[in-house]
Amino acid sequence: MREVLLHDTLSGKLQPLRPRDPGQVGVYACGPTVYSRIHVGNARPFVVFSLLKRFLEREGYAVNLVVNVTDVNDKIYDAARAQGRPSAELAAEMAALYRADTDELGLGRPDHEPLASETIGPIVDYIATLIERGHAYAVDGDVYFRVRSDGRYGSLSHRRLENMDQGEGALSPAHPDRKEDPLDFALWKAHKEGEDTCWPAPWGEGRPGWHIECSAMAEQLLGVGFDIHGGGSDLIFPHHENEAAQTRAARGSELARLWMHNGMIQFTGEKMAKSVGNIALLHEVIAANGPQAVVMYLASGHYRQPLAFSPSELADAERRVSRIRDALRRLQPGAPSPPDMVHHRDAFFDALANDFNTPAALASLFEWVREANRRGGGVGDADLREMLAVLGLGELTPLEAVGDVAATDPEAVALLERRQQARGARDFEEADRIREELRGRGWDIRDSPEGPELVPAQTP
RNA sequence: GGCGACGUGGCGGAGUGGCUACGCAGCGGCCUGCAAAGCCGUCUACACCGGUUCGAUUCCGGUCGUCGCCUCCA
Secondary structure: OOOOEEEEOOOOEEEEOOOOEOOEEEEEEOOOEOOOOOEHHHHHHHHHHHHHHHHHHHOOOEEEEEEOEEOOOHHHHHHHHHHOOOHHHHHHHHHHHHHHHHHOOOOOOOOEOOEHHHOHHHHHHHHHHHHHOOOEEEEOOEEEEOHHHOOOOOOOOOOOHHHOOOOOOOOOOOOOOOOOOOOOEEEEEEOOOOOOOOEOOOOOOEEEOHHHHHHHHHHHHHOOOEEEEEEEHHHHHHHHHHHHHHHHHHHOOOOEEEEEEEOOEEEOOEEOOOOOOOOOEHHHHHHHHOHHHHHHHHHOOOOOOOEEEOHHHHHHHHHHHHHHHHHHHHOEOOOOOOHHHHHHHHHHHHHHHEOOOHHHHHHHHHHHHHHHHHHOOOOEOHHHHHHHHHOOOOOOOOOOOHHHHHHHOHHHHHHHHHHHHHHHOOOHHHHHHHHHHHHHOOEEEEOOOOOOEEEEOOOO
């Protein structure tokens, strides 16, 4: 088992992974708010933490991955109202589409996917505890967290209270004196006209604020002080800062041991976001490029850095997948790989152990591929398969050889034979004509010393 | 204004105080009837200005620029 180093946002440094319970790693990653279909940016944490789980499991850990779904939220109310439908119905539909879209990636599901709407009881209890301990207060059915009661507030996002923009809330003409302090944030929001869902609570019916749900759900499923809390870097403040503050205040200990944050996907030079309008929907990108290309694309940058998105980047990723797929054709399935190539495989996993450096790992993978290609056919594919499995590309299959085609498209095989006859007769005009005909049927020809093969045509 | 990250070859994107990843694209070559695939080579980059050092793309300071957060946001 390698020592795994991960960058921790709280300390700002690489930290060795030292699980609370030896051999077991609990991971909580913030998932989407379901008010519309997710885009590629939303998919990044899903992929990053899914792949991290695979890697840690490969290293021998038992991993429990929790990715929540926020299904009660202002944006959902707004979107549902605009569509003239119940908010719960919209949330349920979008949650189902989120699962369907991410299923398409072929990475499996997280171990748990809790919903805010199904965690109301624990959330209410949590808030009650905060009030009892003097860290929260109710005002006309709202409940606010007393930010200044947490001595370590700001430690995660590395900001000082005095530097914070305090324009929000305090001077709101609608609610002039609700909060004791403009920095305080809502734990519970009293039911308002036009909101079609609410739940009972000791301080009045309403619904949870955004941050409390994660503290409650993470604790329910992983316990306080679990190993890794993750999400997009745009969540560091205020979302994760608030989560951390709530848990310290209610439980007297830290929510998570290590905080991991992924960088933003950038499209047209800035963050891909619905509010900017520069989004590419995940299911459309998968439909256009295939799921493996999307995973390859997301793995091609270090998770902490911003990553440039464009259609050509996805096409690039698709070519890389093809290179691997082509290499697979020449390999010996299920056979061990040459021992003198194992250093590439080891370098691959070493790179992942060093702050989950997927692009460096991919470099080693491609060095392995080049070496295998150099050696010609017959190299065992075991090492490559091991690497691909961790990347979630284990399902990659080599392009079919002609033998497999016979069953599905006997006509193509007949054409290939006619082309061989034409070539034998040095009638290259006819041979090339048949090649074009086969391409029209969706097959590319690859000639080799061992004879011609048919492979599915690459989409241009 | 505050905090943080970053500026690498045509593009994407790692990384390192000295040996200049990886992929895509381009170009040349090998192979091929021609292609495709593959292999070899090539295109020899690290924003700018100072400093430290025998030596800096890598460390320090400054300048310019970009991005993120400070409000919902993966």
